[in-house]
Amino acid sequence: MNDINRYRELASKWLNGSITEVEKEEFLTWYKAHVDEQINIPPSFAKDERALKQRILSNVQASMQSPYNGKTGKIRALKKKLRAAAAIITLAVLGAGSYYLAIQKTAEVHTSLEDVNPGKNKAFLSLNDGPVIDLQEGGQGLVIGEELHYTDGTILESELFNNVDSESSFVTLSTPRGGEYQLELSDGTRVWLNAASSIRFPRKFNKNKREVELLAGEAFFDVAAYSQDGKKVSFFVKNDEQLVEVLGTQFNINAYDKKLGIVTTVAEGSVSVKSNNKSYRYARMVLAVGMQTIVNEKGVTKYQVDPEPFLAWKEGYFYFNDANIYTVLQAFERWYDIDVNYEIVRSDDLFYGKLPKNVTLDKALYILKTAGVHFELNNGRQLTIKNKESDEK
Template sequence: MKYLNQSATAHELDLLFEWIKLPENKKLFSEFVQMHYAITYNMNDPDHKKTLAELLFVIKKEKSLAYRIRNKIGYRYATAAMIIGLIFSIYLFKDQVFHNRTANKEPIIVNNEINPGINKAILTLDNGSQLTLEKGDTLHTQNAESNGEELIYEAKQKNVGEVAYNYLTIPRGGYFFIKLSDGTKIWLNSDSKLKYPVSFNKGETRKVELVYGEAFFDVSPSTINGDSKFVVINESQEIVVMGTEFNVKAYEDESNIYTTLVEGKVSVNFSNSQQILIPNQQLNYDVETKKSLIKKVDVSNEISWKEGLFNFNGKSLREIMKVLSRWYDIDVVFENEQISDEEFVGSLSKDQNIEDILSSIKNFGIIKEYKIIEKTIILK
């Protein structure tokens, strides 16, 4: 269970991986996967072998993460504890899971029109004309080209005097990648809008605006751009960067702006104040109270959306449903407001069917029932 709730150390992941290599242990772990799958997906004809293979792959990946602390003490005791924990988990949940399957009501689903997000965006040119970008479509303009999954601007810097700006708007249920003319890479999440120059004036500050939404920036270094700074602005703050990777979350329906630094260094300016961030720090700025808080975070959790995952560790159901509403372009109604503060711990794939996600949340006892009526989800 430590692995599934993401509290296992790298050492424990190593032990688990080595333990699974034995055929008899692999069989036991497969049974455990079946039980967990039952908890998460209500045993709707699961593919146990595929699930096991995917978990083994993720274990291999996670055990190499540098931020997990390795501890060589107590190898035998840790191994025994993990094995006992796995066996105990299988039989502890077995009766409960199958009891819940028969006791819970089937969800009401009417004309389910909900699908995961796809590559799509609206490009607004400097003359005001709008072009739709979607997967499978191609586009060629004077300065850029797109294959429907990404928008790439011609790599050039020139002195043009007045700078021409384009806008890239990502609707609910969409996401997109853009590469600016200076080489900066930007991933835009659902319900986001970016304003940026078609090309930058050589030697001048490179400035873009995250009008609203969420974006991950991989900024081209100033050393290859004439020592020019890169600045990201929005209505409430300004971020000055010098060759770095960071995430900004600034949605219109939220009063907080979250700036998370992955690599490099940034200076965040707001309300006549300035804060310097170092890697693995997040600045939470409250637009209404004008107060800010810096804390250390697991950046992999904060940017998991970019890698195709929802990471909901420590998130309330209301926060979770807000994220899902943008990604699946849905409306959510709480018939029981008390459940909105309940927390769900775990990671989910962004490609999952919405019914699978809701069943997972339901099977963990957070909600009792749910309904899907076209593009509206009702929770109780």
Template sequence: MNTRIEYLYQQYIDDNCTEAEREEFFSLLRDESAAGESLNELLDQTWNQLDVYQNYEQEQAGRILNGILADHPKPMVKRLSWLPYVASAAAVLVLSVGIYFYTTSGADKPVTELAQETIAPGSNKAVLTLANGTVINLDETANGEIAQQAGIVITKTADGQLVYDISQSAQSGKTNDPVINTISTPKGGQYQINLPDGTKVWLNAASSLKYPAIFTGTERRVELTGEAYFEVTHHKDKPFRVKSTVNGVNQEIEVLGTHFNINAYPDEEAVRTTLLEGSVRVSSLQASTKNEVLKPGQQSVLDNASNNIKVAEVDTEEAVAWKNGFFQFNEADLPSITRQLARWYNIDIVFEGKPANDLFHFKISKNLSLTQLLKIFETNGINFKIEGRKLIVKS
């Protein structure tokens, strides 16, 4: 093995490279005769330490490595697909994608000095507001019982979930005034809640869900702002309805039992509903005649300006990647990517000049620090500057 490449490789993934060492490293990488086998061995050694590597075929890894080292023309779509990985592999991922960007762009562009203080990724954070106005900060609350409401016990589990346990007397009780709770996540937060009927909801950053502490009557109705993934408990006599309102446009989802994702952020141009299992009916409340029934693998897009609903087959993995711990983008532009980064890292985004027209295609762990993630873009000529919690994009 080339000991110099081995040294530079370790310096790079440890983020200890000097500018001269970094330039030398990328220069050696462009010489396939010098770098190919050595880099292959180094990547093998690193991935062999990860459990996830055992599920990945050696032949596939070889094809990816060959693509990294190949000198292709710069593509219109930046394809950054890589192995499934965990947070401990973040440094290797950044290295590998950086090499890909470098070899396809044909020039080594220096990484901008970003910030002295690392901006960490988001985590489980949420606030529960009870019907009586009591506010509970869930990430600062101990595990166990956190509140009681009219025969309902609310518990926080050790793995960061909110669970409702309903007594038999509360279940059989009738009321004309349902007790409404609200769970809200800040920018940089996410949370999972098990609703009173057993439905599971994963709430993304900068989102909120209003729901009754107990579902009475002939339907189960909740209201969503932001993004959430639902696994709805089947109940043939009580349809589950999700209402979302974005910039005055109201959408309602009706379902008996299914798995689906709703993206309804106010800074997006449309409300997107993606179905993984079952069947849902998507309706625009502004136009009662506009509704679509989705099949698994389909996504509806309700345009905020026109109220029109369009349905298309999509990659459902992209829609729910956030729930599984990833950012995933299939031919996404820079503004749409940075909107997600803003929510997860709790930052504000400012563009200096017109955003680049490049489209990006990649999947990457949400557990990276912001600096690690930005290195991937900077090696492709998109530069950034961090001032406090403001990210300035110099595209």
């Protein structure tokens, strides 16, 4: 069983659902031959592709007590050809050119890079587009009520918010690169803002309408149910491309990539997504749990997805699913507040897996190094991706 191409083929068939039971047994027999003897896979394990990938990740992590543990044999042989620094099974499951992100929080990584700390809770607040208040020392989040206060109960003291009409006042909360923030609106709805994001909302909702505007970036919403005179009041999230309507649910909106479009993913309940371009035949779609829409110049497209990868940022993780190097580094740019330049023309490397967001930049960049990506970090925050050298020895 030394033909890795055969097992890439089986892995691909497993992931697209065309694999037979006989082929599953063939694949798992090969898998068992390439993991520690202590790991036992029950027969039922073959029926759960998601659990298989998680078991594989656990095995890879267990074998990587340190990224420099001197592994030999299969790993070293594959590294020359595929430039991976994980177990052989990783490449079988994900295919050539794909790498599982597996960095232990306790692993010590020694590089020549200057440490760049991960992002943290910080944001900027303004009222009616007026002067800006720096909230970076303001704890975990902000609560919008009769008085503005932080989640720990400390009142936000600012003359900007004194003696103003709550219902006619609009507040803008923005996070910089390297920042994220949490917000509770006047109706009890909670919002998580990712890095380099901005949201505009009324200081106080009126009785018959709840509407906020996602100006840029990404936000997760946990919408509070709200009624007025016995009638449920909808909650709206708008931007230039779409309008989302909900009553009480949890969902994520990602507006980072204008070329891709606005990505809305439902974690709980249901939402209605309506494109602002009336020329589309299917301009409005209803999404239930595990559904997603992408709204762009081509129209509105609906998908069935696993919500976890799209919500991982809120839980403190990067989660990449066959992401190219540009997608990975765009996430790093926002979170570590770095600038990336490319000397490479193109790259076929694909990355899959989770990485904690609380690691420093040198540890995050180690995944690129294990994949054979060459880079330089200058002046602390200027990262240059170099052309790969010829085959490693």
